[in-house]
Amino acid sequence: MKIKAAFFDLDETLYPLGNHVVSLVGEKMNRYIETALSIPREEVSSFREQLYRKYGTTAKGLVVEHGVNLTDFLHYSHDVDYQQNIVPSLELRQALASLRIPKYILTNAERFHATRILKQLQILDCFDGIMDVFDTFPETKPSPEAFERVLWMTGLTSAEGCVFFDDSPMNVETAHDLGFYAVQVGKRETINRGDAQIDRIEDFPSLDIFARNH
Numbered sequence: 001m002k003i004k005a006a007f008f009d010l011d012e013t014l015y016p017l018g019n020h021v022v023s024l025v026g027e028k029m030n031r032y033i034e035t036a037l038s039i040p041r042e043e044v045s046s047f048r049e050q051l052y053r054k055y056g057t058t059a060k061g062l063v064v065e066h067g068v069n070l071t072d073f074l075h076y077s078h079d080v081d082y083q084q085n086i087v088p089s090l091e092l093r094q095a096l097a098s099l100r101i102p103k104y105i106l107t108n109a110e111r112f113h114a115t116r117i118l119k120q121l122q123i124l125d126c127f128d129g130i131m132d133v134f135d136t137f138p139e140t141k142p143s144p145e146a147f148e149r150v151l152w153m154t155g156l157t158s159a160e161g162c163v164f165f166d167d168s169p170m171n172v173e174t175a176h177d178l179g180f181y182a183v184q185v186g187k188r189e190t191i192n193r194g195d196a197q198i199d200r201i202e203d204f205p206s207l208d209i210f211a212r213n214h
């Protein structure tokens with residue numbers, strides 16, 4: 001199979017699972033919900049869990065069910081200190097440079113956050129584009145419509161020959177069902193459907209699909 005393009009999730013895919021930056025963002029999301037929606041602190045976690053299960057992201061649930069301003073919510077919650085938590089990876093930079101096809105970020109976060117993370121990782125210039133939640137909204141991963149929208153945006157007519165990397169099993173499974181070569185990154189949970197699994201994003205050049213293309 002000829003590979004046409006690669007799509008990368010951002011958070012906990014391009015840097016390791018469990019990074020402190022994710023808990024910092026989560027804490028700020030909780031604080032926003034507590035203040036804006038007057039939800040008691042001890043109920044915020046289960047409130048978010050319900051939205052996540054129903055909509056795939058907290059943000060979509062907040063907008064659809066509670067009329068929250070998406071820009072306000074995302075700017076507030078992603079305003080955290082990246083400097084201390086995200087470490088540049090020369091190995092990842094070299095791996096991306098060896099992949100001579102269009103490379104895109106596909107994130108349910110927003111572009112400003114993605115740009116800051118990619119800059120901190122020192123790989124911002126390795127990508128041909130960033131597609132964020134505002135590009136796909138009201139759909140977000142793992143909705144099939146979100147994937148179809150980004151294929152359209154990048155001028156691709158189908159997912160055939162497209163590789164997709166994500167740490168989230170739901171996102172990997174949907175991408176696989178749509179015809180992407182779907183790779184789970186990290187050991188979050190076992191996936192039911194997918195094409196490959198790697199422990200670290202730096203390991204992707206060792207996947208068969210890339211070896212066959214060289």
Ligand SMILES: [Mg+2]
Pocket residue numbers: 009010011012013166167168
């Ligand atoms: Mg992720």
